[in-house]
Amino acid sequence: MVIPLVANQYIDGEGWSPGDFVAAGIMLFGAGLTFVLIARMGNNTMYRLGAGLGVAAGLLLVWANGAVGLVGSEDNPVNLLYVAVLAVALIGAFVARFRPLGMSNAMFAASLTYVLVTVVALFIWKPTGAAAEPQVGLVNVLGANGMFAAIWAVSGLLFRRASAIGSTSGRRLA
Template identity: 75%
Template sequence: MTLTKSILRVALGTGLLLLIPLAAKLFVPGMLWSPGDFLFAGILLFSAGLTFVLISRMGDNTAYRLAAGVGVAAGLLLLWANMAVGLVGSEDNPANLLYLGVLAVALIGAVVARFRPLGMSNAMFAASLTYIVVTAIALFIWKPTGAAAEPNVHLINVLVANGVFAAIWAVSGWLFRRASNTNSNQQLA
């Protein structure tokens, strides 16, 4: 499939996905999305789709494409959850900004690895580790005070949710590692 067709599919998919919250806004009284929310969601979804298309084209096997999809989904979910409800406390907690470091590690690692499977694996495992470190800092070291302080944060809920997010990054790393092994086996044959 050509790049232009892939981009058109991403745009169409983005538009179709945005119909879900639009329908909810029309029929569910509590749906409070503004036009800015739709714009932000559209940009986020289209950017994630485009990122997947561009990265997955660099691999030559299914494991690589699946790893790219899981990695992009991890980044999308991180941004979406952080902006919507926050990963530590509410979205107003300034500690949530630390999670941008996870994306930075993943993106910089991918570029440094030149999107090769083994390097991408290391970048995704580093993002997973960064996620754990950021969560520990946000929960135990940097405790906001004043209006940003949130005494009702249930520690176990935050740990489990953030553990799941860190695991998604690790799964992407594992899949990239498998893609790397597949490439090595193909080169030996």
């Protein structure tokens, strides 16, 4: 957050409002706290790496969607569909009770949901009127969203590896 703070001082047109700094701080603190709570549930490095990557994927999804939008601009209502990805990951993690194999399945489901939401956003639900954005670059959107979906999938692979190693989880969050 230091970079935008310095940019605000020296670059014209670069303007984060105080609310932007508060929102960024809340997102970063929330992501850090979430990682610490989830990482404590497993006892091996693969589990912790999977947790870190999953939390990072969620943080990046929220940040990118809020800043510039994942399909078109941040004002495009189709971007709200990406909330489903976070919902699948969170609900899946709680249903799995944070056990490695279940977490793996939840992260793979989030990755699949990400791909499906992108397909719906690009090819099925096309906003009309002021929200229509004909300049959305298909290759750029597919590449960026494919990268985000891959992050969720790699997190799932790390959790799968943690389950093969034999992570003992099941400790309480607090």
